[in-house]
Amino acid sequence: MERYYRLSLPRRLVNLLVRPLIRYGVVLRHTYLLTVPGRRTGRAYSTPVTLVEDGERWLVAPYGERSWVKNARAAGRVELSRAGRTERVRVTPVAPEEAGAVLKRYVAANPSTRRFFGAKPDAPLADFVAEAGGHPVFRVEAAE
Numbered sequence: 001m002e003r004y005y006r007l008s009l010p011r012r013l014v015n016l017l018v019r020p021l022i023r024y025g026v027v028l029r030h031t032y033l034l035t036v037p038g039r040r041t042g043r044a045y046s047t048p049v050t051l052v053e054d055g056e057r058w059l060v061a062p063y064g065e066r067s068w069v070k071n072a073r074a075a076g077r078v079e080l081s082r083a084g085r086t087e088r089v090r091v092t093p094v095a096p097e098e099a100g101a102v103l104k105r106y107v108a109a110n111p112s113t114r115r116f117f118g119a120k121p122d123a124p125l126a127d128f129v130a131e132a133g134g135h136p137v138f139r140v141e142a143a144e
Contacts, residue, residue, distance in 0.1 A: 018048050025083025030109075032080040034059070038067075039074040050110055051080075057140035058102045059091055062113035069136050077143055091138040099137035100129030 022033045030053055035046040047068050052058040059078075061069045072078050072091050080087050094102070107114055107128070108121040117135070119127035 019046065022048055022082055023084065032082045034068060034072075035079040035081065036068055036071040036077075037075055039071050045071065049080075050106075051140065052102050052105050052109070054105065057089075058094075058106075059138040059140050060102060060106045061136040062106065062110065062116050064116070064134050065136065072138065073136075080140075088143045090141045090143050092141065094137050094139055096129050096132035099132035099135070100125050102137045103128040103131060103135055 018027065018031075019033055021027045022031055028050070030051045032049055032051060033046050034049045035044050037044055045068060047066075049059060049068075052060060059072070073093060076092070077088060077090055080089055103117070104119075104121070104123075104125060107117050107119065114121070117131060119131055
């Protein structure tokens with residue numbers, strides 16, 4: 001059963017501690033600090049994210065339609081930082097049919113977020129396609 005994600009005080013503290021580790025490259029290989037301008041304020045907001053990288057790069061919103069997702073969709077571009085490097089990239093939302101396979105790989109590789117998905121790692125692809133509406137997926141491409 002899918003759970004609702006709430007950014008609690010302990011989670012905020014974990015994110016605060018993880019950010020410098022990401023900046024110095026001390027965390028998992030596919031973890032980045034995503035920075036995106038607010039769609040109303042223009043102020044830069046940052047959050048840790050884990051990409052799916054399989055020849056292409058994919059940005060997954062495991063907790064659903066959060067503020068960073070809305071901001072990324074509105075801006076069409078984000079910054080990904082890791083180990084002292086910052087990269088400006090274009091992000092494009094993908095259709096559920098394409099997102100399903102990415103979500104399946106994401107759930108298999110990220111046990112800490114599995115409880116927010118109804119589909120288990122060994123579920124058929126159709127179950128992940130059905131969940132795609134609740135977990136936006138973006139294709140990550142070099143900014144032009």
